[in-house]
Structures are given as structure tokens and as C-alpha cells.
Amino acid sequence: MSPSKPRSNHVPVMLGETMEALAVQPGGRYVDCTVGGGGHALEILERSFPGGQLLGMDADPEAIKAAQKKLEAHRDSVLLVNDNFVNLQVNCIKYDFFPVHGILFDLGLSSMQLNGSGRGFSFQHDAPLDMRFNPGQEVTAADIVNTSPEAELARLIRTYGEERRHRQIARLVVRERPITSTLHLARIVEKAVGRRTGKIHPATQTFQALRIAVNLELENLELALKQAIELLGFEGRLVVISYHSLEDRIVKRFMQQEARGCICPPATPVCVCGHKPRLKLIRRHVIMPSGDEVRANPRSRSAKLRVAERLLPQEDCLASEELEILWAETKARAWRRPALLRKLQMVFAMA
Numbered sequence: 001m002s003p004s005k006p007r008s009n010h011v012p013v014m015l016g017e018t019m020e021a022l023a024v025q026p027g028g029r030y031v032d033c034t035v036g037g038g039g040h041a042l043e044i045l046e047r048s049f050p051g052g053q054l055l056g057m058d059a060d061p062e063a064i065k066a067a068q069k070k071l072e073a074h075r076d077s078v079l080l081v082n083d084n085f086v087n088l089q090v091n092c093i094k095y096d097f098f099p100v101h102g103i104l105f106d107l108g109l110s111s112m113q114l115n116g117s118g119r120g121f122s123f124q125h126d127a128p129l130d131m132r133f134n135p136g137q138e139v140t141a142a143d144i145v146n147t148s149p150e151a152e153l154a155r156l157i158r159t160y161g162e163e164r165r166h167r168q169i170a171r172l173v174v175r176e177r178p179i180t181s182t183l184h185l186a187r188i189v190e191k192a193v194g195r196r197t198g199k200i201h202p203a204t205q206t207f208q209a210l211r212i213a214v215n216l217e218l219e220n221l222e223l224a225l226k227q228a229i230e231l232l233g234f235e236g237r238l239v240v241i242s243y244h245s246l247e248d249r250i251v252k253r254f255m256q257q258e259a260r261g262c263i264c265p266p267a268t269p270v271c272v273c274g275h276k277p278r279l280k281l282i283r284r285h286v287i288m289p290s291g292d293e294v295r296a297n298p299r300s301r302s303a304k305l306r307v308a309e310r311l312l313p314q315e316d317c318l319a320s321e322e323l324e325i326l327w328a329e330t331k332a333r334a335w336r337r338p339a340l341l342r343k344l345q346m347v348f349a350m351a
């Protein structure tokens with residue numbers, strides 16, 4: 001029997017779908033790049049029991065503390081690291097944690113960070129305008145709001161918030177500076193764009209833009225995805241849950257690009273790129289939460305899950321270093337799935 005689950009106030013999104021996408025198996029080795037309150041991590045540990053291992057990362061030291069508590073019963077199978085996932089590869093190498101069977105990114109914020117954490121992520125609670133996942137980082141949202149030139153502020157709100165009224169907001173922000181609290185900023189945005197008409201608060205997109213800028217979220221995601229592919233064992237799964245279109249676009253493009261062979265421009269008569277597909281899309285379309293889940297956990301409403309699998313190289317494109325990795329993985333019995341082992345045997349028989 002595996003140890004039992006304690007309670008947490010963050011409800012993991014699309015839990016069943018995520019486990020299915022990761023194809024969690026007993027004895028598997030997994031990385032949760034955004035361990036948060038440990039909800040997904042706990043389920044991974046439960047399902048990979050016995051013998052499963054998990055490396056959990058989070059940029060927020062408070063999240064690591066919460067995860068430590070939640071995963072206490074599995075402490076011998078978990079390694080928690082307080083670091084940004086932009087350092088994914090460094091950490092996996094440092095802790096000799098590769099190749100892995102699955103890597104999960106559940107992006108954005110946890111309920112613990114949103115609900116009155118005093119970290120400035122939400123306009124529902126008054127707090128200093130901070131928004132750093134990692135309080136050790138230098139630049140805060142207040143720094144950006146109070147020192148950026150108006151044009152730069154407008155660009156940032158347009159690009160990262162996809163906010164149509166970016167110019168009005170930036171103009172008023174600059175006029176009203178200094179702005180130090182979340183409610184102060186929310187009121188200014190409301191004044192600039194008018195009162196709320198629908199369900200979405202008018203400051204939602206501006207807050208999103210600032211959080212993305214403070215934490216370099218999009219840049220870090222792009223860098224981390226590239227590292228993830230290198231750490232996955234063959235037929236390992238890459239699963240990403242995103243919460244807004246900017247993130248989802250990056251994930252979609254990355255997976256599609258890595259699933260393609262030649263990526264030369266269409267007019268190129270003969271392939272010169274030599275690009276080989278490294279991923280297979282497990283589902284061509286995004287997976288979204290069910291209506292029941294959205295009703296029970298409204299925070300899940302914007303979630304989009306994408307999943308891809310690291311390809312086993314075809315025998316005609318096996319490079320010698322890939323052969324070595326395959327051989328090492330087979331010897332280390334990194335894989336338990338009989339179908340994969342059969343494939344590996346075929347590959348070796350042909351090599």
C-alpha cells in the first residue's frame with residue numbers, strides 16, 4: 001500500500017488527464033517543474049509506487065515548503081529543489097536525475113500565491129506590488145510600473161496582456177506614479193479603461209502582463225522546453241498545462257516544430273536543415289477540463305493541456321550517441337513497458 005494523502009488548498013487541475021498524459025508507471029522517474037502545493041506530485045508518487053522517483057522544482061520557496069509538507073509520506077522518493085525551471089537541465093544533471101519517463105509543467109500561479117499571500121499577484125487583495133515568484137529576485141512589479149517609460153509600459157501591457165487599451169492604461173499609470181499597491185494599480189486601470197462589464201475584472205490583463213514581465217515567464221518557458229526534450233528518455237512524455245494563449249502558443253509551436261521532419265522554408269528545393277522529428281504528438285488538439293471540473297474549480301477554466309512523447313529514433317537516423325543512450329537505458333532497465341523493450345530489441349538487432 002502506498003502512503004495516504006494529506007489535504008492542501010490548491011486543487012490540482014486536470015489531475016486524471018495529467019496522469020494519463022504522463023503515462024505514469026510504477027518505478028518511473030518524473031520531474032515536476034512547477035511542484036507548487038504538490039497536488040500533481042503526490043498523485044505521480046502514488047501512481048509510480050513502488051520504486052517511483054520525483055524531482056520537484058519551484059521558484060517560490062513557500063511552494064517548496066508546502067510541497068515538503070504534502071509529500072512528507074514519500075520523502076524517500078522525492079527531491080525538492082527551490083529553483084527556476086530555466087535551470088531544469090542543470091538540476092537534473094547535478095542530481096543525476098535523467099533520463100526521465102515524464103516531465104510536467106503546470107504553469108502560472110497556485111491558489112496559495114493568489115489567495116492573500118501578500119505577494120501582490122492578485123487585485124482582489126491589497127498588497128505591495130511585488131509579483132516575484134522568487135523573492136530573492138531583484139526586479140519587482142513596482143519597479144517596472146514606476147520606472148518604465150510610458151511607451152515601454154504600453155508595449156509590455158499590449159504584448160504580455162494582449163490588452164487593447166494598453167496606451168490609455170500606460171498614460172494614466174505614468175501620470176499617477178508612484179504606484180506601490182495592487183489595489184492602487186487596479187483602480188488606475190479601472191479608471192483608464194472603464195468599469196467592469198463582463199465577468200473579467202478590467203485589471204486582469206494588466207496584472208498578467210506585469211507578472212509575465214517580472215518573472216520572464218515566456219523566455220524561461222521556451223528555454224526550459226528545449227532542455228526538457230534532452231532529459232526525456234525515449235518514449236518519455238512531456239506534459240504542459242498552460243493558462244493563457246501566450247504560453248499555449250509557445251507550447252503548441254514547440255511541440256509541432258519538434259514533431260516535424262524538415263523545417264526548411266517551403267520554397268527550398270532540397271532539404272538543407274537536416275531536422276529530424278524528436279517528438280510525437282500524443283493528442284493533436286489541446287485537452288481541456290470537463291464542465292464538472294470547471295464548475296467545481298473555476299480556476300481551471302482557462303487550462304489547456306498538451307502532451308507529446310519523445311521519439312524512439314528510426315533505425316535509419318540512429319546516430320552513434322543515440323545508440324549509446326538507448327543501450328544505457330536498456331541496461332539500466334529504465335523502461336518497463338514491454339512494447340518499448342521489444343522495439344529496443346528490434347533497433348539493436350538492426351544496428
Ligand SMILES: C[S@@+](CC[C@H](N)C(=O)[O-])C[C@H]1O[C@@H](n2cnc3c(N)ncnc32)[C@H](O)[C@@H]1O
Nearest residue numbers: 012034036037038039040058059084085106109
Ligand atoms: C499552478 S502552480 C502548480 C501547482 C501544482 N501542480 C500543484 O498541483 O500543487 C504553478 C507553480 O509554478 C511555479 N512557477 C511558475 N513559474 C516557474 C518557473 N519559471 N520556475 C519554477 N517554478 C515556477 C509557481 O511558483 C507555482 O508554485
